[in-house]
Amino acid sequence: MTDSEKLNAALTELQAFLGERATAAPMHRMAYSRDWSPRFKDMVDLPDIVVVPHNTDEVVQIVQVALKYELPVIPFAGGTGMGGGVVAWKGGIMIETKGMNKVLEIDPDNMSVTVQAGITIWELNEHLAPYGLWLPHQPESKRACTVGASIGVDNDSTFGVRYGKILDCLTNVVVVTGRGEAVRMGHRKASFSSTGYNLMHLFVAGEGTLGVVTEATLRVVTLPKTRQVRGWVFPTLIDGARALERTLASGLSVESAHLNCRQRLHFYTHAYRQKYGREPEVPDWAESILFLSFAGDEDVVEFSLGKARQVIENEYKGELVREQEIVEGYWDSKHRLAFLPFKQKWPDSQREKKFGSADVGVPMGRLEEMYHAFLEISAKYEQQILGMTVYNESPNKVSPSISFAIFVDDSTEERVRNFFGYVREMSLKAVELEGTMSTYIGDGDRLGGFNAYEHGLSYEYMKDVKALFDPKNIMNPGKKFESRWIAPQGT
Amino acid sequence: MADYPILQEFTEEIYTCNRTRCGFCSVECPVFRVRRLETYASRGRMLAARGLLEGVLEPSAELQEVMDECLMCGYCQARCALHNMDIFASVRQELRTAGYSSPKHERTATKILEEGTLFDRPKPIRRVGTTPLYLGCAYQTKPHEVQTIVSVLEKVGIDPLISDEVCCSYIVGAVGFADEFESAQARFRQIYGPHLDGAILTVCPTCTATLHDEYNLAAKHALVAVAERLADMDLKPLDMRVTYHDPCHLGRMLGVIEEPRQILRALGIEVVEMEHHGTFSTCCGGGGGLLDVDRNLAIEVSKNRIRDAAAVGVDTIVTACPTCQPTLLRGAGRMANELGHFVDVLDLWELLDKALD
Structure with a gap:
């Protein structure tokens, strides 16, 4: 079959159970052509098909169709990611997860809520407020960001220093893996488990490369007075x-x-x-x-x-x-x-240039060094400084998750490439200072492959993990192990 | 870059949205809440607009249908620094120029342009008085409601003058007939000429916003005039607990948010706010000509508004708009089984008239 024949056949099969919720109409593909990441101004990455499932079973069927025709599957949530995590640069089937936005259970006695993963943090807290409860994982994008997106990229939370991030709230997930199976992982409503392996943790910052998170159970807390x-x-x-x-x-x-x-x-x-x-x-x-x-x-x-x-x-x-x-x-x-x-x-702030960031993490004692590197490296790549914020994301600890932010000039390709040169050098510096390349944006389409420099031999194990969950490499390909912006170190 | 002269005026704004993607406009957009597809929210529409500009998208009936499924309610614009509504109106205009527009919108616009009215009027309502009161097409078909409004105004010392009038033609401009809207405005000025230099009281939120913002007339919603006289009014308390639905044009666009609530409180009514209220109220489903092109979608939007009211534990919505009330009532009727009770939708003028008896 030609690629075109595969797509047509896949669309026909998807429409058989999704009806109008599966489309290849150009305007719908266009609406999913980018996220918030810096890129060339005229860059357009169109998925081939957009689908809006309403539940886990439908996602299973979608992934099975994708497996059959070996088409990429990209889960789309808030669309506010700054690393290109949902950009369909390999084409494929874009799963709009916000059609799965139901609250499945509010359990006040156990301070727990179970939701479909496409619900936004904001919507969820509207549901919880009458019970005097809230989910304290609060990214600044919470009006658009979903529970699934928070799991997918392990993003920041305003209140991390007291409550931690999404993983500190998460007790259970249902995911549809790249094998086309719905799998429950985690420890139900219990806070911890020391049985088996914590597979659920692999999906936190997994960026949809192992599977699509469709349901989540979260610990919630009492709204402060x-x-x-x-x-x-x-x-x-x-x-x-x-x-x-x-x-x-x-x-x-x-x-x-x-x-x-x-x-x-x-x-x-x-x-x-x-x-x-x-x-x-x-x-x-x-x-x-x-x-x-x-x-x-x-x-x-x-x-x-x-x-x-x-x-x-x-x-x-x-x-x-x-x-x-x-x-x-x-x-x-x-x-x-x-x-x-x-x-x-x-x-208002992005009429001429756009927000971009190197989101590195370093231990507390290396903050000054990293900040000075920020000033030097941003100057070297002629980047306009927006500023630095150190978030603290682990309960009761100084636990820097840092935004070294830049106003990116996307008027020419050269200037965008300069921005990624800045990200690359900041990332190398962070590793040198005993830290990490990314703390809340994720690899997206920028750090894959290059991130091997940070992980060493464990990077090879990651490839095996990927193959276990996604043997045909259909789940959000072009992320984690491949970059379109930054070449692997040493190449 | 494809040739869309009207849309091109907004190129930089469209790129600004594209490079931002904050999404604060999206999830709470009333149409997105039903469709759950980015293309139906402002952020996705902005990308579609860019697709047109760059030639990635061609004008098509499908694109026009998506663009017509916008309530033009302004929620997205209230969350944003960009001119979202002007951009979407421009897209509609460009699509129409390219030969794509809804036959229903064509019929509606033609009727207004030819007959000067959106709805057939059994008998034009007129009243001799001193203070010009512009009713607009919807109220011209509602003699009972107009009688109630006049009764309230009389009781608070206003002597309304209802004279010959013609449609404000808001919907003509909103659905992409920009040039025709210009000529409709000229006709309005000719017919309503004697009253153009002074204050005009209005009762339809959409007409009020159109006369105020597009015609630059001193149009004031009559509820504001009533609120100004509250201190002098002898009101019979009504024992009720309600939520107030802000009509988009009255609340978000004209800023008449506090006055209806002042009136409700003066009537002794407990007002419980829905999550989305005031500036960030959401549409009833009747905005932007949606009822014409997709009645089912409009009703789904109105059902969500009924759910909003039920979520804060009230079973009565009060509003002040001849479109919102019937649209919400449609949603309420269809939600009765799901909720197990009927959420009633009342007109603020009726309550005022009752309390002034």
Whole structure:
């Protein structure tokens, strides 16, 4: 069969059980032609077919059709990924997972919820709110980002320093593997399991390369009664990180901890500038700004704030940001997603250039070195700095997951290639500093193959894992083991 | 780059959306909530627009059908810094120029352009008075509702003047007939000429927004005038618990959000807010001509709005729009079995009239 005959036959078989929810119409393919990742301005990657399944059984049938005709399968969720993870650059069948958005069970007694994986974090929390519960895994993209997407890329959470990321909430998944089988993995509603292998963990940051996550069971927590956010400025980056470490060591439960360089503040104070028509004032000596939130009962939050101030201001010379509107502007932008006047930072900030990031992770003690490398490498590749934010994503620990962000000029191919040159060199530096190339974006279509430099021999084991779950290499090919942007090290 | 002169004016905005992809417009788009396919949400429509500009897509009946399945409700634009609605109207216009437009939209626009009205009017409603009150096509077919509105206005000391009027022609422009919309505006100005220089009270949210934003007239929704007089009104309390559905044109586009709620509270009514309300309210399903081209989809949208009300535990929706109320009632009827009860949809004017008795 020719490729065209295969596609026609596959579409006919898909339409037999999906009806209009399987289409090869060009406009629908076009609507799935990119995500949020930097790429050439005129680059269009069209999937061949778009399908909208409503449940696991339909995904099983879709993958079986894909296996039969050896067509790529790409799960699409929020579409906000910055690494090209859902870009169909090998063509194939795009599975729009947001058609699977049902809440299957809310179990307040066990503080657990089971959902179809295409539900957005925002939608899920609307369902949980009447029970006084919420899923604390809160990526900034939560209005669009689904539970499945969070599992697929292991993205950041605003509240990681208290609750961790999606894996800290996840207890069970149903996945449709590249073998066309629905498999339950995990430990049902139990928090842990030491039996067998933790196969579920392979799907966290798996980017759909092993299978499609269709259902998830998550631990949820009680909505806090109150929340307070404050900011402190520091003369150096490491002072901010050490102050956070000491605050955590004091026994306080910090709900969120974001350490920004001063350039980054501009990006997060859109609402402030709209309201006051000026830049927020930060002392000239300040190199970093740490935002902390505390949440819970009012008296505990008040006490926590007082204790945090004592630690940060007395022991680490942190200076409280007196103008609370700066802090509120940050929080509007970061968590409430309330941008006035009903416009929001994303499109307005990207009229000429687009957001791009090297999302490396390094241990706490190497932060300053990594930051200086950021300044040098971005200058070398002529990248316009947007700024750095250090998220902390492991409960009660300084646990840097870092966004070294750039405004990418996508007006010429050369400049886009320069951006990936920047990502490449930042990644090498992070590994040199005992860290990792990516902490929340994933490999996408940028790091595959090149990431062997980070993993060494274990990379070979990863290939075997891939072959086990996806013997015909149909699940999101062109990711994890192949890149269209960055060549493997040494080639 | 293909030749689409109207759409090309928005090229940079379309690329800005394409390079952003934040998706805040998508999942809560009322049409996406039903279709669950990116092409039906703003973000996907923007990529389709780009496809046209770059020649990846050709004008087609399929593309026109997708573009017609937009409520033009403005939810996406409220979440964005771009001119989403102008872009989608331009796409409709370009597709029409290329020979692709809905026969139903053609008929509707032709009727308005030829007869000056969207709906057949059994008998034009007129009233002698002092304050111009523009009813619009929908209310011109609803004499009972107009009687209620006039009764309320009289009780609060307003003497409405209902004179000869012609359709504001909003839908003509919205479905891609930009040039014809210009000529329709000229006709409106001619017929409604005596009242153009002063304040005009209006009752249809869409007409209000059109007269205010497109015609640059001093159009004010009559509920705002009522809210201004609340302090002087002797109202009989109504023991009710309701949610208020903001009509898109009245709430999001004109910013009349607080006034209807002030009135409800003055009537002693407990107002429970739905998740999507005020600026971020979502459409009833009757916007943008969708009822003409895909009635089933419109009803599915209205059913979701009924679900929104049920989710906050109320069984009465109050609104203030001659399109929203009947559209929501259709959805409520079809949701009764699923919910196990009927969610009623009431008109704010009726409650006002009752409380002013």
